[in-house]
């Protein structure tokens with residue numbers, strides 16, 4: 034993307050609904066805003082850590098007698114918390130076990146499904162669709178993968194490949210429904226995907242009580258996946274990081290190629306940026322909506338595979354956690370670029386991995402992580418806020434389209 | 436109010452769009468800016484309106500330096516701007532649109548539109564605008580929407596009004612009305628900065644003309660100067676304003692439209708039982724006031740319309756019912772009426788836009804993978820050939836000036852071997868020098884044996900290019916007349932008179948000078964061959 038100021042000669046018409054234009058701007062802003070959003074969110078998180086720390090409030094009791102004590106209390110409180118977060122997410126020499134020292138691999142483990150589902154959101158967005166339904170697609174992907182993973186017994190490698198394929202298909206079906214309805218009836222994909230999220234969770238709960246239930250358990254949980262159906266662990270049994278990470282990295286490269294190099298991606302981007310011009314140029318906009326949602330759903334389905342065949346081993350109704358929703362933030366933070374999404378997913382993986390260590394070692398509530406994540410969303414969604422904080426000139430688009 | 440720009444410079448990266456521009460707009464004067472596409476006119480106006488911060492230079496209003504950090508500041512200083520694309524909310528009423536951004540509210544924050552309505556009526560009455568404050572904007576004709584924009588500026592007490600190519604989208608009649616409005620505003624003390632590529636308008640309405648070339652002021656001209664003089668001043672070389680094309684040598688008829696009817700969703704006939712044909716190596720110009728079915732005709736050919744009856748045959752193949760892709764693949768080159776909405780993807784690079792409908796073909800792509808090197812090379816060639824003024828063909832199409840965007844669309848559509856070339860408003864917003872070039876290119880396409888259809892609301896262009904001229908009125912074909920027919924005849928047909936009746940009427944009024952309608956009735960019969 035060129036960083037030159039973009040302006041249409043006669044300023045653009047108010048054709049696209051104002052709302053989607055705003056979202057478009059949010060999703061395609063530049064990386065600087067992303068980085069600053071993270072920084073500001075961390076600063077505010079730091080303030081929260083400080084004000085909730087009893088040491089700081091004690092020291093502030095005699096603030097006027099010894100202001101330095103307050104500041105040093107603040108410093109030690111915040112630096113301990115973020116220090117613990119950082120070490121927990123990367124390398125912690127103070128941990129008792131050597132496995133525990135290498136938090137970086139936990140970060141990668143958590144990041145794996147986020148990368149895949151973040152890509153799902155990113156890809157759909159580039160074609161102009163807001164796929165809010167990664168959650169449902171992950172659940173369906175995991176359910177399909179599970180059905181093949183514990184329901185069938187196949188030789189090594191083949192079994193895993195079958196599981197991956199099944200998961201992709203599951204997700205693709207769920208995404209494809211939204212794409213199909215959008216293309217054929219104009220039903221807004223945001224509404225449809227949100228509804229499909231609910232349906233997915235209910236459907237899986239039903240299946241877990243019936244067809245997919247583990248007969249030996251009283252809980253709605255499936256049997257365990259075959260060993261052959263699991264992603265191999267990349268670093269042996271001491272670490273959870275699994276081959277799903279390789280799938281995710283391949284997916285980043287694949288989606289990057291698709292978007293930037295392929296004719297299909299050219300169509301998607303054209304449809305996303307100006308569907309009318311795309312149609313006039315002979316592109317089939319409705320077919321584009323369907324296929325992009327199929328691929329997007331498949332990517333989210335792979336995130337479901339990463340969950341069930343990477344870490345969870347069996348299916349339950351919590352299989353997707355909050356991944357499908359974090360995926361939206363990840364794509365947002367990654368500016369809907371494949372590698373941007375990758376790094377944003379790493380960051381969120383780090384938050385998850387480091388959050389526990391922060392809670393344990395610095396005695397800071399793990400909720401702070403959720404707060405920081407929410408603040409990131411807030412700041413990305415409100416670029417003018419970040420701009421005014423950092424006095425970045427709003428010379429870009431809004432200047433022009435005002 | 437007097438406005439002065441001193442040494443305004445605006446650069447985009449390495450490109451200097453405005454280079455130390457000095458300009459004085461006296462109170463109550465109409466000051467026109469003339470310049471080639473990409474000369475920097477719109478950029479200068481965007482600086483003046485607070486949309487861009489100048490790299491250097493200052494703006495003085497009534498001899499006091501002002502600094503704008505946004506349009507709100509400019510408006511507060513009494514500067515209003517009407518963009519070429521209107522900034523109106525289509526589903527709002529006129530009053531709501533005018534109030535937008537400067538709402539007056541009653542107690543409890545309740546919107547008070549009465550005040551706005553009153554002001555609109557007042558301004559309407561004063562300048563004879565004839566605008567109903569409660570009309571929905573989307574239901575108004577373009578010319579009236581433009582007046583709403585002007586009212587918007589006037590309600591905010593604009594003393595200086597910037598009109599950037601306001602006439603590009605207007606019918607000749609609406610243009611005349613706009614010029615009257617401009618004169619009245621001027622009489623009321625408003626200063627106007629006017630930008631247009633139509634020299635006739637500029638001459639008719641201006642008090643002062645400033646010519647800009649490649650970002651610099653190259654001088655000022657007197658409105659009474661000859662058109663050719665103005666043209667050569669802005670382009671920097673002599674321009675021939677008339678196209679001396681050779682007569683067409685029509686070959687076999689390969690494009691036939693028979694009983695074509697296009698309806699909207701409500702079943703209204705937008706195009707009503709139209710039949711005509713175009714021969715190889717011939718240009719059929721379609722004239723008519725905007726909104727009489729021209730758009731529907733071109734869109735029906737491309738396959739963009741749902742409700743189409745009748746037949747469109749190209750080279751023996753029926754086009755009705757085919758997809759856009761299939762029609763393009765059948766060899767149709769298509770220039771849509773609205774380049775920004777339908778012709779370009781603004782955030783794509785110029786290079787990408789130049790293959791927007793060719794990307795699937797070799798050598799631009801192979802096995803589903805785009806060949807960037809080839810696409811870049813193609814762009815270099817096209818940018819050079821069509822004189823697209825840009826720093827780099829990798830820049831977003833958004834950054835091009837209006838006229839240069841138009842050139843990109845034409846460059847793309849004329850790039851491949853065609854069986855039919857169909858263009859709407861091919862030179863809208865294009866400067867005189869480039870019009871000369873584009874017209875030559877279109878004629879060259881004709882001479883290569885392609886049937887060509889040009890839809891234009893510019894009578895000049897229709898007369899210039901058309902080997903035959905078809906006139907549409909209310910979706911019906913009023914007839915097809917020879918290329919060198921008189922303006923009077925075309926005018927009558929555009930007002931809804933079939934060719935024969937129009938001719939009869941002209942013969943009646945100008946008895947004895949029937950020579951103004953050459954070729955007798957040949958036109959109509961010619962038009963009906965199929």
Ligand SMILES: Nc1ncnc2c1ncn2[C@@H]1O[C@H](COP(=O)(O)OP(=O)(O)OP(=O)(O)O)[C@@H](O)[C@H]1O
Nearest residue numbers: 038040447452472473474475476477478836837838
């Ligand atoms: N936002 C931008 N970023 C980069 N370059 C730009 C931008 N806006 C304009 N330009 C360049 O500045 C130059 C002047 O453009 P401008 O739109 O002012 O021309 P113009 O005189 O209005 O032309 P036209 O008659 O075609 O409308 C052009 O070369 C254009 O490509």
Ligand SMILES: [Mg+2]
Nearest residue numbers: 042477836837
């Ligand atoms: Mg311009």
